Amino acid sequence: MKNLKMLLVLMIVLMLVVVTACGNNGANNAATNTPPAEKPAEVVKEEPPAVEEPEVVDLGGRTIRIAAWWDGLPKGETAGEKAQLDKMAELEKKYNMKIEFINIPFDEYMDKFTTTVLAGDPFADIAIMEFKRAIVPVKQGQVLPISDFTTPTNDVNNEQKIVKKLPPLAGGEYSFNTPGVSVVGLHYNRDLFKKLGLPDLQEIYNSGGWNWEKFLEIAKQATRDTDNDGKIDSFGYSGWPADTARHFGAANGVSFVDGDTLADNSTDPRMIETLEFVNRLVNVENVNKVKTGNKMDWNETSTFKDGDVAMSIMYDWNIGDLTFEAGVVPIPLGNSGNKEHTYANTALNGWFIPKGVKDPQIVYQIFEEMKDVPPTEEYLGQDWLESRYKTEADIQMAIEHINGTGMISIEEGVPDYPFYAIMDEIIIQNLSVTATVEKNKAAAQAALDKLK
Numbered sequence: 001m002k003n004l005k006m007l008l009v010l011m012i013v014l015m016l017v018v019v020t021a022c023g024n025n026g027a028n029n030a031a032t033n034t035p036p037a038e039k040p041a042e043v044v045k046e047e048p049p050a051v052e053e054p055e056v057v058d059l060g061g062r063t064i065r066i067a068a069w070w071d072g073l074p075k076g077e078t079a080g081e082k083a084q085l086d087k088m089a090e091l092e093k094k095y096n097m098k099i100e101f102i103n104i105p106f107d108e109y110m111d112k113f114t115t116t117v118l119a120g121d122p123f124a125d126i127a128i129m130e131f132k133r134a135i136v137p138v139k140q141g142q143v144l145p146i147s148d149f150t151t152p153t154n155d156v157n158n159e160q161k162i163v164k165k166l167p168p169l170a171g172g173e174y175s176f177n178t179p180g181v182s183v184v185g186l187h188y189n190r191d192l193f194k195k196l197g198l199p200d201l202q203e204i205y206n207s208g209g210w211n212w213e214k215f216l217e218i219a220k221q222a223t224r225d226t227d228n229d230g231k232i233d234s235f236g237y238s239g240w241p242a243d244t245a246r247h248f249g250a251a252n253g254v255s256f257v258d259g260d261t262l263a264d265n266s267t268d269p270r271m272i273e274t275l276e277f278v279n280r281l282v283n284v285e286n287v288n289k290v291k292t293g294n295k296m297d298w299n300e301t302s303t304f305k306d307g308d309v310a311m312s313i314m315y316d317w318n319i320g321d322l323t324f325e326a327g328v329v330p331i332p333l334g335n336s337g338n339k340e341h342t343y344a345n346t347a348l349n350g351w352f353i354p355k356g357v358k359d360p361q362i363v364y365q366i367f368e369e370m371k372d373v374p375p376t377e378e379y380l381g382q383d384w385l386e387s388r389y390k391t392e393a394d395i396q397m398a399i400e401h402i403n404g405t406g407m408i409s410i411e412e413g414v415p416d417y418p419f420y421a422i423m424d425e426i427i428i429q430n431l432s433v434t435a436t437v438e439k440n441k442a443a444a445q446a447a448l449d450k451l452k
Helices: 002-033 079-095 106-118 135-139 190-196 201-206 212-222 241-250 269-284 298-306 360-370 382-388 392-402 419-427 433-449
Strands: 062-068 097-103 126-130 184-189 235-237 309-315 326-329 343-345 349-352 406-408
Touching: 062 360, 079 097, 079 360, 097 360, 106 126, 106 135, 126 360, 184 190, 184 343, 184 392, 190 212, 190 309, 190 326, 201 212, 201 326, 201 392, 212 235, 212 269, 212 309, 241 269, 241 298, 241 309, 241 343, 241 419, 269 419, 269 433, 298 309, 326 392, 382 392, 419 433
Parallel strands: 062 097, 062 126, 235 309, 343 406
Antiparallel strands: 126 349, 184 309, 184 326
16 A cells, blocks of 8 residues: 555656646747847947047236227126126136236327337237228238137137137238127118108118119108208218218229238229219219218218218217117119128227237137127127117118128228328319229329238
8 A cells, every 4th residue: 555655656746747847848949939039239338539628827927918999898787798707707717817908099009009019028918900900010920810829629710609710811810809790781760761751771672672773862862952941951861982982882892902912993893883973972963961061071970860861871889879760771782792792891800919929829718718608698799789779670681681791991001092082082173083093093002012
């Protein structure tokens, strides 16, 4: 009996072993029939290349001097100005130096620049100059080219969001400035236009009909004796003819002197066409108001402010005190003009580093870092433009069609160039345009030859 029990136990054990083995074989078959999962490839994380931070130079308490003919120190009244002051303080600590803004009267500025640079002790490490006045220092080697004090990584050599290069001067790049907005355009007295029933100039511009002849047509329509006393009391245009000629020249694709090549363009057919038109505007068509009694008086730049003139070429800095609403459009294009240039940039200012400045690369680096301040405006120039213009349409016109379209104008900065002689003979003496430019051609070329 005992043996029988032992036999039964043994049989049960054997059956369990067989069942277990069959179960394992099924699992193995399933594993065999299922394609093996691929082993995920190892992701090799590449370490980003180490960015070498430029070594911060200890300037040992040196003062970095920045010169202009105004006080360049931010007042700290706006959020932007406060941010600039904070950035300056940060940099002064970082480089162990001080930043000083030097204010030199305009009529002393260029003499001080020249004498100190020639003496080997520049009065400033960075100095601003009118582009037209910088032509002589450039040609005499008194300023450094941008390539001498910047590196390939500087913003000015890349996106130029912080600091931008200004146009070439005498064949090289020397000047830089921060991005900004400048508006030089044909401004019109919107109140007077409505009173006289004249078409809005922005509508004419947007329709593609804005040109010299349309401008002159409107000027004639605006010139009237509105109270029938026998005297004209509403005028189509006012302005300084010297400026009028340069601006209409730019809108016709030409300047008196090419700022890059220093070529004389006074006898260029485009300039002759321009001068003929300006003479017609000022002397022939009887649409021009002369307030001072002297057509060539610079003060005629502000005659538009009287309120009885329909149109004038005005600068944004000169319209803040208008007593009427003014609109703006680009200066109308001439037959040879295009929208790339709509005005003569006679007032372009740029920063330069004088020859003889110690460690110019470090000086420039500090300047670029100083200007790297987060914007506080919704768009570039917002505060300025909204203080100048009353409508969104004017601001859009200024930004989209005028800003950045200036043609460099340097003839006024070339010693002995007969620019004013040409204008006086045409506007005051009523001499022939062609005869005048031919008469002055040799003098113009001689003045430019002295620079070469």
